[in-house]
Amino acid sequence: MITATRYRAQVEINRQSQLGEEIAKAQAAISTGKRIDKPSDDPIAAARVAEIRRAQADQTVWSRNIQTAKSVAAQVDTAMGTAYDIFNRVKELTLAGASESVSSIDRQAMVQEMSSLRTQLNNLQVETTPTGQSLFPVDAPLLVSTSATQRLPATTQRSTMFDGLVYTQGVASLDWAIGAAIDAISTDDVATRRTLADASLANIDTAINHVTNQRAAQGVRMAQLDTAAETVEAAATQLTEERSSLEDTDVAATVMKLNARTLSLQAAQMAFAKVNSNTLFDYLR
Structure with missing residues (x-):
């Protein structure tokens, strides 16, 4: 039970980390005006x-x-x-x-x-x-x-x-x-x-x-x-x-993506905080 909970927590942490990276990338794209920072961002483009x-x-x-x-x-x-x-x-x-x-x-x-x-x-x-x-x-x-x-x-x-x-x-x-x-x-x-x-x-x-x-x-x-x-x-x-x-950033689309990712991250953080505020005794009830 505890192991499964820890696994789910790690998965959630990784997901939030990915959201944070996407938010940072979107912010950089808006700031620089360029959506491709390195070839891996879009190899074909x-x-x-x-x-x-x-x-x-x-x-x-x-x-x-x-x-x-x-x-x-x-x-x-x-x-x-x-x-x-x-x-x-x-x-x-x-x-x-x-x-x-x-x-x-x-x-x-x-x-x-x-x-x-x-x-x-x-x-x-x-x-x-x-x-x-x-x-x-x-x-x-x-x-x-x-x-x-x-x-x-x-x-x-x-x-x-x-x-x-x-x-x-x-x-x-x-x-x-x-x-x-x-x-x-x-x-x-x-x-x-x-x-x-x-x-x-x-x-x-x-x-x-x-x-x-x-x-x-x-x-x-x-x-x-x-x-x-x-x-x-x-x-x-x-x-x-x-x-x-x-190469250039589609500012309108990127802002929408940034807002969506930000809301998702905030919701995930709130849910994660609430879930992990429970004690061991809460899980044993």
């Missing part, structure tokens, strides 16, 4: 959270890569816009310099400005990013990892942007077109100057079209990077939401 954590680390790296690439791409687009403006100005100067009414002094000033624009164009070829990378690399541009399966360029090769244009006179560079315009305006004979200027204007139009096409291609690269950024952001949001659903 904990394993998935670990996978999500690794995926989020990858997403962070890809997002950083994309932002860097977008910065470079924007700088490239600005440089291409500058090249476009340079050739539009060269065209204006060539048109003005071809006129028979323009003075020699004025033409010299035009040539000086064209030479300055030519230098500016050549400087664009060797322009670098804030980190020292070539804006227009000599070799093929590095591809930036934007996901586990995708790599994108932020710019184009220098030769693609500045060389290989097909003019009436043959294949040459952007720089050559400005040099030809300078030669045309520097010519004193009016008839010859007009002939050379007309040819230069055709070359300059070719150069403008080339720069326009290159800038359009750069726009495609920028759009690809924007899309990649949106994809990474969407994936990051999805991972965050899934991790939260697995």
